[in-house]
Structures are given as C-alpha cells and as structure tokens.
Amino acid sequence: MTGTRPRYTRIEQLTDALMVAAGVNTPPVPVDRIVQAQGIAIRATSLGDVSGLVVRKGKEVVIGVNKDHPLTRRRFTIAHELAHALLHHGEEVRYDRDFRVNLRSEASGLGVDIEEIEANFFAARLLMPRRFLEADPEAALVDMEDAQAVGRLAKRYGVSVHAMSIRLGTLAVRRG
Structure with missing residues (x-):
C-alpha cells in the first residue's frame, strides 16, 4: 500500500x-x-x-x-x-x-x-546514483546550459540527456 x-x-x-x-x-x-x-x-x-x-x-x-x-x-x-x-x-x-x-x-x-x-x-x-555523480569531476563542474557536457554525462551513465538534466537539477536543488 x-x-x-x-x-x-x-x-x-x-x-x-x-x-x-x-x-x-x-x-x-x-x-x-x-x-x-x-x-x-x-x-x-x-x-x-x-x-x-x-x-x-x-x-x-x-x-x-x-x-x-x-x-x-x-x-x-x-x-x-x-x-x-x-x-x-x-x-x-x-x-x-x-x-x-x-x-x-x-x-x-x-x-x-x-x-x-x-x-x-x-x-x-x-x-544516476548521487555518490557517482558527486565523485564525477565532470558532473561536479557541469554547466547545465552546456548541452554537450550534459550529453557526455548522459552517455557515460547510459541515460537520456533529458533524464540526466533532471537528475543534475534535482541534486543541485537538494544540495542548496
């Protein structure tokens, strides 16, 4: 339930x-x-x-x-x-x-x-585990406006650019 x-x-x-x-x-x-x-x-x-x-x-x-x-x-x-x-x-x-x-x-x-x-x-x-992303140098420094950087991360994690963008945005909100 x-x-x-x-x-x-x-x-x-x-x-x-x-x-x-x-x-x-x-x-x-x-x-x-x-x-x-x-x-x-x-x-x-x-x-x-x-x-x-x-x-x-x-x-x-x-x-x-x-x-x-x-x-x-x-x-x-x-x-x-x-x-x-x-x-x-x-x-x-x-x-x-x-x-x-x-x-x-x-x-x-x-x-x-x-x-x-x-x-x-x-x-x-x-x-896209938090501990992976927090330990990933590219994820820590990614500019959410940089579609190529988000795309590289998405490819590394085997997810869509859209899913990676949402996850990074969610983690940024939870960190702040």
Missing part, C-alpha cells in the same frame, strides 16, 4: 542495497543484471505507445519493455518498472489468464501519482 507522500528514504535505502549487492561502483549501472538478480525476467517486445509494464503471476514477475524505444529509454523504463515490482502491489487485471499488472493512470503524467513519483525517483537514483 502506498501512502500519500513518496517514500524517498526507503527508496534511497533500497537502491543503495541493490547497488551494493550487485557490486556496482562505476557507471553505467547494469540495470538488467540487477533486475535478474531479483528473480525478475525482462521481456523486450513491441508495446505500441507503452514504454513498459510489470506482470505478476503468482511469484513470477516479468518486466515488459518496449523494444522499439531507444536504449536509454529502455534502461530507464526497466529501472522504473523494477520500482513498481519491488514497491507497489499493482492492480489485478483479468484476461484469458489471471495475472497482475501495473498500468499507467491518467494521473501518471501529471506528477501527482505517488507510485509514479516513487518509480521515477527510484529509476533516477538507481541509474
């Missing part, structure tokens, strides 16, 4: 534990390996305009990711869906077989859905 406020401290602890367990000390974070270490399968398939989803059947959990999206988007989606798998129960949906799936709601894109806020924070924290 999700509360009315994002569980940032819980998510920080969880992503730290996943990184330690996987022995990750440098970017890019091997998100596929982290997911598989949790006993979760990843299936890449065409999903139309859907980026990803989590399907649960009993104890089996599968993350579906849109194979038609760029690699950086797929990596973020996998991390985002891992958050749903580990933190959220999902909604039961019945088709020909009984399984559970996390679906995007109309509120998902508005920044008010707590589960989506948590999943995005989890994905950003997992793929």
Whole structure:
C-alpha cells in the first residue's frame, strides 16, 4: 500500500542495497543484471505507445519493455518498472489468464501519482546514483546550459540527456 507522500528514504535505502549487492561502483549501472538478480525476467517486445509494464503471476514477475524505444529509454523504463515490482502491489487485471499488472493512470503524467513519483525517483537514483555523480569531476563542474557536457554525462551513465538534466537539477536543488 502506498501512502500519500513518496517514500524517498526507503527508496534511497533500497537502491543503495541493490547497488551494493550487485557490486556496482562505476557507471553505467547494469540495470538488467540487477533486475535478474531479483528473480525478475525482462521481456523486450513491441508495446505500441507503452514504454513498459510489470506482470505478476503468482511469484513470477516479468518486466515488459518496449523494444522499439531507444536504449536509454529502455534502461530507464526497466529501472522504473523494477520500482513498481519491488514497491507497489499493482492492480489485478483479468484476461484469458489471471495475472497482475501495473498500468499507467491518467494521473501518471501529471506528477501527482505517488507510485509514479516513487518509480521515477527510484529509476533516477538507481541509474544516476548521487555518490557517482558527486565523485564525477565532470558532473561536479557541469554547466547545465552546456548541452554537450550534459550529453557526455548522459552517455557515460547510459541515460537520456533529458533524464540526466533532471537528475543534475534535482541534486543541485537538494544540495542548496
């Protein structure tokens, strides 16, 4: 059950534990390996305009990711869906077989859905860990207006320029 406020401290602890367990000390974070270490399968398939989803059947959990999206988007989606798998129960949906799936709601894109806020924070924290960015000389000195510098960081971390820009901006706000 999700509360009315994002569980940032819980998510920080969880992503730290996943990184330690996987022995990750440098970017890019091997998100596929982290997911598989949790006993979760990843299936890449065409999903139309859907980026990803989590399907649960009993104890089996599968993350579906849109194979038609760029690699950086797929990596973020996998991390985002891992958050749903580990933190959220999902909604039961019945088709020909009984399984559970996390679906995007109309509120998902508005920044008010707590589960989506948590999943995005989890994905950003997992793929762009604060300790990596704080120890990265280029990240410490990056001018947010310098698209090439942000692009180099994004490439090193295996994320989109947009995701890196948001993460750097968020860290700057939290430092200040």
